[in-house]
Amino acid sequence: MSEVVDLAQQLIRYDTTNASDDGATGDERAAAEFVAERLADAGLQPVYVESAPRRGNVVVRLPGADPTRGALLVHGHLDVVPADGSEWSVPPFAGEIRGGYLWGRGAIDMKHMVAMSVAVARRFAQDGIVPPRDIVFAFLADEEAGGGHGAGWLVEHHRDLFDGVTEAVSEVGGFSYTVRDDVRAYLVETAEKGSMWLRLKVRGTPGHGSMIHTDNPVAKLTKALARLEAHEFPLVLHPAVEDFLAGVADLTGVPFDRDDPEAAVARLGSLSRLIGATLRDTANTTILRAGSKGNVVPSTAEATVDGRMLPGRERAFERELAQILGPDVELAWDQLPPVTTTFDGHLVDAMAAAIEAEDPGARLLPYMLSAGTDAKSFQRLGIRHFGFAPLRLPAELDFTSLFHGIDERVPLDALEFGERVLTRLLRTC
Structure with missing residues (x-):
């Protein structure tokens, strides 16, 4: 060994x-x-x-x-x-x-x-x-x-x-990606998205689960999260992503249309998940917390959201999140920069x-x-x-x-x- x-x-x-x-x-x-x-x-x-x-x-x-x-x-x-x-x-x-x-x-x-x-x-x-x-x-x-x-x-x-x-x-x-036949590209990270771990909290009126409730924090929070799930952040073609897609196009001979980068990403096979996530900001709910008993409407509901933003999009990402989630959702977060x-x-x-x-014959390509x-x-x-x-x-x-x-x-x-x-x-x- x-x-x-x-x-x-x-x-x-x-x-x-x-x-x-x-x-x-x-x-x-x-x-x-x-x-x-x-x-x-x-x-x-x-x-x-x-x-x-x-x-x-x-x-x-x-x-x-x-x-x-x-x-x-x-x-x-x-x-x-x-x-x-x-x-x-x-x-x-x-x-x-x-x-x-x-x-x-x-x-x-x-x-x-x-x-x-x-x-x-x-x-x-x-x-x-x-x-x-x-x-x-x-x-x-x-x-x-x-x-x-x-x-x-x-x-x-x-x-x-x-x-x-x-x-x-x-x-x-530094890992290889087989572009075609025995032609490999080695990806070098030159950029990474910023990280924002959001803590969401909604307050409401607690009470017995058998009653009619119009101020249920669980319902309000899940509606806000559904809006976030349905939202599509704007597409931004960062130079590192553009250079990677252009490099793949050069190696494969398949043209890269800069007006439709998603089409190029779709041709990347299993790598499309990684590269596709660098075309726009993302926000995914990862944790939900609410209630302690099946017949009690709680007074608060909380969630954690994993947010990732492109370089230069930090402030715009914050504003967009606040607008999507609405005024009922209290926001706090920890953030690391792109x-x-x-x-x-x-x-x-x-x-x-x-x-x-x-x-021999391999090529390095930058990516995000x-x-x-x-x-x-x-x-x-x-x-x-x-x-x-x-x-x-x-x-x-x-x-x-x-x-x-x-x-x-x-x-x-x-x-x-x-x-x-x-x-x-x-x-x-």
């Missing part, structure tokens, strides 16, 4: 479930200590810090040949979302290898990148490889709840660990060269992520971010459905491919 597969398997076996939206119930300590030990075994000097009891974070810096250049941050999160084992084909934290895949929660979100990064850092240290510039590796808690105990906390309390960092790579990108950068520069060229060396990552925290330090966790995937694998899904898994050869690409990138970045 290769080192990167062994590392990923052991990482999956640590249950680092982050079960609550506020990150209050996560526990990354054992996984973080495992990472720190593996780095120290190779002669490195990792820094281990806890933002709260058992919320472990690990950071290590590899000095580069040119300390005057801006450093590169390579980061990954250790926490995972919950997994109901009764729904899985294998136990989600067993790290089982079956059919050429490593199965388990976190296999692609994102312990695969953590394993690749640890393997590369160890190799550089053991073989005396000096990268062109400083490389900072960070292995983080709490990304799945916004990073308040991980990236966000480190930016607030240990900013010195990232001194001199100007660029970063992490999730979600992230965006251009698809150019030496780092992009180095990524392309590293992919080309391992997959509909979700969010720890880039939202690191951009507060002025760090330019790219999603690049390289994996060469089989054409038939519905990769995007595995994020937070059932039977999450990663091909073993994709892990080894990713380690080779990351090694090439960090030797030339």
